[in-house]
Amino acid sequence: MEILISNWSNVEFVPKKYIFPLERRPGKIEFPVCHDIPLIDLANNHPTDTIQQVIKACQEFGIFQVINHGVCENLMDDTMNIxxxxxKLxxxxxxxxxxxxxxKSCRLCSSTLAYDTxxxxxxxxxxxxxxxxxEEYIMTWPNKPTKYREVVSEYSIETRKLLYKILDMICKGLALKSGYFEGEVSKTNVISVNNHIPCPNPSLTLGMPVHSDPNLITLLQQCDVPGLQILKDGKWIGVQPIPHAIVLIPGLQLKVISNDMFITPVHRVVTHxxxxxTTIGVFLxxxxxxxxKPATALVCTKPMFRAFTYPEFLKTFTAGAKCDAQFALNHFRNKT
Known part of the structure; x- marks a missing residue:
């Protein structure tokens, strides 16, 4: 069978290799949409209040959506269409x-990186x-569709600005020194786009694994089709797609730097x-x-985690291809 599902046509049943065991299947897709997930207006005339909203969202939900964020709606639409x-190529x-x-700095894969195994x-x-x-990577990008490099380069610049704006707000909200999140701690910038074709039986399979993001912070542009779910109080709840809103998710590195103050949500994607x-993720x-390591200013007595490099964390996080956030965090957690 063709590996890339975007090349499939007339899909009438879920192939055996895509059918999960009973205990891992989503089952009947009737999960409630959570209306409590914070929606933050970045054009609020009271910036101190907005900063506190961001901090509270990171502590209570580990996910929030922003509007009036500065990324042009036309650019968002053009990038999604690209x-x-x-x-469809x-x-x-x-x-x-x-x-x-x-x-590989530019790659297309199906399912996960471990497709063959x-x-x-x-x-x-x-x-x-x-x-x-x-300038280091753009020539490795596709030249089709025709305006791919033009549109996606502008999108990557604008979303990076937004991510730094959010990080600056977090920096101020935690009373960290100015520019704390600049430089090596946020140097890598990756766009990751998921495409899910219609699924004949969404109750049997998943669009993405149950996971937490291992990076510093994630930006997500949803389409108008629901699918993203977070695990909240033991239940899966949907993250409502809001036109031209952008989803922000603090990653596991931000959880460590906050000295365990922030939540990095467990989430997954179900099919339709x-x-x-199609969703566009931008990862710093x-x-x-x-x-x-935990920010010194946030440590009262003892840091919750010992210092580590990002490759050290990823090696533990991906051990056995399990992407187990709790296992990785516990590996670097200081004993009480």
Whole structure:
């Protein structure tokens, strides 16, 4: 069978390799949408209040949405359309980018990086590439659709600005020294786009694994088709797609730097029976040389975690391809 699901046509049933065991299936897709997830207006005339809203969201939910964020709505629409076009391109063209090599700076894969060895496949294609410094990576990007490099380069610049704006607000809210999140701790910048075709039976499979983000902070542009869910109080709840709102998720590195004050939510993606779903993720993360540890200003007696490098964390996080956030955190957690 063709590996990339975006190349499939007339899908009438879920192939066996995509059917999860009973205990891992989402079951009947009737999960409630959570209306309590914070929606923060960044154009609020009271910046101190906005900063406190961001801090509270990071502590109570580990996820929030922002509006009036400064990323042009037309640019958001153009970028989403570019990616929808990309996944509709002929398989022969997309095959140029297919790779399971995690070190490749521009790659297309299906399910997860362990497609050839994993027991069950996820219902998605994923396209990921680095985008900072822009001049270093842009020539490795697709030249189709025609305006891909033009549109996506502008999008990567504008979303990076927004992420730094959020990090600056967090910096002020935690009373950290100015520029704390600049430099090596946020050097890597990756765009990761998921494409999910309609699934004949969404109750049998998943669009993405149950996971927490290992990086510093994540920005997500949803489409109008629901699918993202977070685990809250033992229940899966949907994150409502709001037109031109942007989802922010503090990653595990930010949880460590906050000395365990912040939540990094467990989340997953379910599929849709009738609609295709494309989402654009932008990930800021530390460089390999960056030393991650709780911010000194936030440690009253003893830091909750010992210092580590990002590669050390990722090695523990991905051990056995489990991407187990709690296992990784506990590995670096100081004993009480």
């Amino acid at each position: 990616y929808k076009e990309f996944f 002929p398989g022969e063209y997309k095959a140029k980018f297919y790779s399971n090599d995690i070190n 994993e027991e069950f496949h996820y219902w998605r294609d994923n396209f990921t590439h680095h985008c900072y410094p822009l 029976a009738k609609e295709a779903r 993360g530390p460089s390999p040389e960056s030393l991650i």
